[in-house]
Amino acid sequence: MGTREKIISTSIELFNDNRATNVSTVHIANALGISPGNLYYYFNDKAHIIRVIWNEEITPKLNEMFYDTEFGRSESGILRFFVRMATYAYRYRFFYLEINSIFANDPELKDTFVRRAEKIMKYLESIVDSWISLGIMKPIEEIEKGWLIENCWTMGQLWLTRAEILYPDKPIEEVAIDEVWHVYAMLKPHFTDVSNERIQQLMKTIQIEM
Numbered sequence: 386m387g388t389r390e391k392i393i394s395t396s397i398e399l400f401n402d403n404r405a406t407n408v409s410t411v412h413i414a415n416a417l418g419i420s421p422g423n424l425y426y427y428f429n430d431k432a433h434i435i436r437v438i439w440n441e442e443i444t445p446k447l448n449e450m451f452y453d454t455e456f457g458r459s460e461s462g463i464l465r466f467f468v469r470m471a472t473y474a475y476r477y478r479f480f481y482l483e484i485n486s487i488f489a490n491d492p493e494l495k496d497t498f499v500r501r502a503e504k505i506m507k508y509l510e511s512i513v514d515s516w517i518s519l520g521i522m523k524p525i526e527e528i529e530k531g532w533l534i535e536n537c538w539t540m541g542q543l544w545l546t547r548a549e550i551l552y553p554d555k556p557i558e559e560v561a562i563d564e565v566w567h568v569y570a571m572l573k574p575h576f577t578d579v580s581n582e583r584i585q586q587l588m589k590t591i592q593i594e595m
Contacts, residue, residue, distance in 0.1 A: 389427045391417055393442065396434050400479035405435065406486055432491040435480070439494060443480065444501070446473050451505060457515035460583040467568055468593055470541055471561035475595050481545050502538070509534045521580045522572075533575065540568055561593045 386394070395416050399408045410431055414424045428434045450469045455462030474481055488495035513530055516522035525533070544567070548560040569588065573581060 392424060392427055392434065393438060397438060405479050405483050435487055436491060436494050443477050451508060457512040458519065460521065460580055461587060464584060464587045467565040468591065471564050471593055472595065474545060475557060475561065478545050481542060482549065506534050506538055520577055522575050523577055525575055536571060537568060540571065557595050558593050561595065562591055565591060
């Protein structure tokens with residue numbers, strides 16, 4: 386692993402453990418045993434590091450999950466998506482727990498995030514349409530479809546904040562499983578009886594390792 390990659394990896398670890406707000410580039414350099422000048426050879430400042438983490442770490446993993454072909458085709462694909470999302474969010478938890486302060490310091494990243502969120506929610510419309518055509522989900526009105534997608538997206542963004550406030554002492558693996566159940570509960574009334582039965586059977590075997 387080269388110096389640039391080590392900076393990214395160490396930054397994620399420090400941000401997760403101490404909050405990005407409390408971590409400076411000097412802290413990162415000290416943790417790596419390099420000079421701040423060496424760090425600045427690769428990154429302009431902390432905001433630059435976070436933007437790179439978004440572009441090179443978070444976004445590719447999001448693409449891998451959202452564009453998994455099984456997501457829109459099967460109940461097992463749906464559950465796998467839920468589990469992977471919970472695991473991924475925890476891996477980059479600093480980003481979701483500090484998203485407002487991060488965007489306040491980097492409006493460019495905020496614009497990128499918003500454009501991507503709009504693209505993802507548009508793509509999720511096609512996923513819902515696929516579920517309907519395959520008999521996984523019942524037909525749904527367009528306006529209700531939009532609300533449902535936004536609600537699921539919002540829950541995915543904020544579950545770590547909810548967990549930190551309400552369940553600070555609960556093991557994160559249990560919290561993540563609870564989150565999968567929360568998202569499923571939101572979608573359950575819209576799934577067909579057959580699909581609900583399949584998903585509920587799959588949910589009994591769910592395991593999440595952080």
